[in-house]
Each structure stands twice: as C-alpha cells, then as structure tokens.
Amino acid sequence: MSSETPSSVADTSAAGISSSSSLSSSSSTAGKQKEKARVSRTSLILWHAHQNDAAAVRKLLEEDPSLVSARDYDKRTPLHVASLHGWIDVTKCLIEFGADVNAQDRWKNTPLADAEGAKKHSMIELLKSYGGLSYGQNGSHFEPKPVPPPLTNKCDWEIEPSELDFSNSNIIGKGSFGEILKASWRGTPVAVKRILPSLSDDRLVIQDFRHEVNLLVKLRHPNIVQFLGAVTERKPLMLITEYLRGGDLHQYLKEKGALSPSTAINFALDMARGMACLHNEPNVIVHRDLKPSSTPMQTHLKVGDFGLSKLIKVQNSHDV
Numbered sequence: 006m007s008s009e010t011p012s013s014v015a016d017t018s019a020a021g022i023s024s025s026s027s028l029s030s031s032s033s034t035a036g037k038q039k040e041k042a043r044v045s046r047t048s049l050i051l052w053h054a055h056q057n058d059a060a061a062v063r064k065l066l067e068e069d070p071s072l073v074s075a076r077d078y079d080k081r082t083p084l085h086v087a088s089l090h091g092w093i094d095v096t097k098c099l100i101e102f103g104a105d106v107n108a109q110d111r112w113k114n115t116p117l118a119d120a121e122g123a124k125k126h127s128m129i130e131l132l133k134s135y136g137g138l139s140y141g142q143n144g145s146h147f148e149p150k151p152v153p154p155p156l157t158n159k160c161d162w163e164i165e166p167s168e169l170d171f172s173n174s175n176i177i178g179k180g181s182f183g184e185i186l187k188a189s190w191r192g193t194p195v196a197v198k199r200i201l202p203s204l205s206d207d208r209l210v211i212q213d214f215r216h217e218v219n220l221l222v223k224l225r226h227p228n229i230v231q232f233l234g235a236v237t238e239r240k241p242l243m244l245i246t247e248y249l250r251g252g253d254l255h256q257y258l259k260e261k262g263a264l265s266p267s268t269a270i271n272f273a274l275d276m277a278r279g280m281a282c283l284h285n286e287p288n289v290i291v292h293r294d295l296k297p298s299s300t301p302m303q304t305h306l307k308v309g310d311f312g313l314s315k316l317i318k319v320q321n322s323h324d325v
C-alpha cells in the first residue's frame with residue numbers, strides 16, 4: 006500500500022474510469038439496439054394487426070407477450086387498430102394475450118369507441134362481451150364530419166356585438182390589421198380578432214377580412230381553430246373563434262426550448278392533420294402563412310390565421 010505512488014493510484018483510477026465508461030458506452034449501445042428492436046417489433050405488430058394477419062400477430066405475441074400493450078405515437082394499441090377495421094380473429098388473439106380492452110389512445114378513445122365510429126357491429130358486440138366501454142370519440146380522426154358546417158350563403162354566423170363581453174378581456178396577440186383579444190361570447194371564452202378602427206374603412210382590409218371569414222366558415226376539424234362567428238355589418242369588424250388557452254407554438258418553443266422527439270412528432274402530426282383537411286378536394290385551401298405563431302394550442306396544436314390563405318378549385322390534388 007505504502008509503496009503505491011500517487012501516479013499509480015491515479016493510473017489505476019483512470020483505468021477504472023475508462024473501463025467503466027467503455028462498459029457504460031457498450032451498455033448504452035446495447036440499450037439503443039434494444040430500443041430499436043422494440044420500436045421495430047411495435048411497428049410489426051401494429052402492421053400485422055392492420056393487415057388482419059392473426060397468425061403473424063400470434064407468432065409475435067408468443068415470442069414477446071408484452072407487445073400486446075405496444076403503442077404507436079398516437080398511443081394506439083394493436084387492439085385499437087384491429088377494432089377500427091373490424092378484424093375479429095386478430096382481436097380475439099389480442100384479448101387472449103391479455104390486451105387491455107379499455108386502453109385509451111391519445112384522444113382518449115377506447116377500442117370500442119373506434120369500432121362504434123367505424124360502425125363495425127360484430128366488433129362492437131365482441132368488445133362489449135369482454136367489458137369494453139365506449140368513451141372517447143373526442144377529437145379523433147372520426148370527428149371532422151359529425152356536424153356539417155353552416156351554409157355559407159346563409160349568414161347565421163353574424164354575431165351581434167353586444168353579445169361580446171370585453172369586461173375581463175386582455176390582448177393575447179397582435180396582427181397586422183388589429184389585435185386578438187380574449188373575451189366572452191354568451192358565457193364562452195373566445196378569441197376575437199378585432200380590426201383596428203383606423204383600418205375598418207380600408208377597402209382592401211375589408212376585402213381580406215371577408216375572405217378570411219368565408220374560408221373559415223367552411224372548416225371544421227379538431228386541428229383547425231374553430232370559427233364561431235363574425236361581426237361584418239358593424240365597425241369594428243371582428244372575427245370570433247374558439248379560445249385556446251395554451252399560447253402558440255412560437256411561445257412554447259421560446260419558453261421550453263428544443264422539443265423532445267415524441268412532442269415534435271405529435272405537433273407535426275397535429276399540423277399535418279389540419280393541413281390535410283385544408284387540402285381536401287374539391288375546395289383546396291392553400292394556407293400560405295403556416296408558422297409557429299399561427300398555431301395556437303390547448304391539448305394539441307391547431308392551424309389558425311387564414312389571413313393570407315387562398316381557396317382554389319382543383320380536379321385532383323396533383324394540381325395543387
């Protein structure tokens with residue numbers, strides 16, 4: 006012990022560090038490989054569930070029973086996928102391996118809610134017989150169509166300004182032609198885009214404003230800011246939408262910095278879903294101003310700010 010020099014102690018400890026760091030780097034490489042394998046098995050079981058391949062699903066589950074609880078980025082399980090498509094054999098196999106009949110996806114939908122949305126009657130019966138409950142259908146991919154938008158030629162969205170209560174209002178954003186205020190309309194919190202009085206007589210501003218209203222009135226989708234009405238017959242002109250209390254993506258990035266991969270993917274999916282709805286034929290809307298500050302958020306992101314958007318009629322989407 007006494008013959009040991011400080012340098013030999015240092016060398017020994019350095020060797021200890023390097024061997025433990027090479028150990029930890031090889032264990033982290035192994036960890037990464039394990040994670041990669043898990044992600045690829047997750048994709049496989051979801052794919053086989055989607056393809057109605059009960060034998061392939063069974064084989065995967067026999068190799069790794071934990072895959073029954075695999076989830077994709079939308080937190081959807083193989084049972085959600087099978088239920089949505091009405092694949093009875095795959096569903097029975099998943100249940101046999103202990104699938105959670107009431108697992109909830111990102112929108113809080115259960116497999117039964119999916120089966121009901123897709124009107125898969127045998128599947129509905131099967132899931133109910135295993136204790137399936139129907140909750141969810143709240144913002145999922147079924148939602149875009151439940152209520153038809155108001156007819157554009159019938160102006161039932163004109164809002165009487167006296168119904169807007171600005172007593173506790175505050176400015177939540179500023180745009181080129183005015184400000185965005187949080188206010189209350191018949192007791193509901195709303196976002197009001199109010200055109201500056203000085204610009205309310207400007208012919209081009211009025212034209213842009215009416216254009217934005219005409220576009221918004223056609224849109225209903227969980228990833229698009231919901232239009233509620235407008236004041237177009239009196240000054241100041243106002244556009245009223247649902248109020249989203251989570252700020253916008255620009256503010257979020259400023260406050261929280263870089264996004265985690267899963268948050269980034271979820272946000273990208275939100276925007277892609279909103280944009281895909283805009284690009285639906287035959288009336289394609291080209292947004293032309295999509296940016297972090299035009300995507301307000303609450304539980305998820307929504308596409309907003311249609312001030313620069315254009316509506317075009319196309320024969321097919323390749324024309325866009």
Ligand SMILES: Nc1ncnc2c1ncn2[C@@H]1O[C@H](COP(=O)(O)OP(=O)(O)OP(=O)(O)O)[C@@H](O)[C@H]1O
Pocket residue numbers: 177178179180181182183185196198230246247248249250252253298299300301309310311312
């Ligand atoms: N529905 C909403 N709920 C909550 N905040 C909102 C809502 N709509 C807009 N905002 C906030 O107001 C800001 C400005 O909104 P928006 O971009 O729609 O205004 P604009 O007048 O069209 O702007 P621009 O001149 O850039 O086109 C947004 O960045 C967002 O923070």
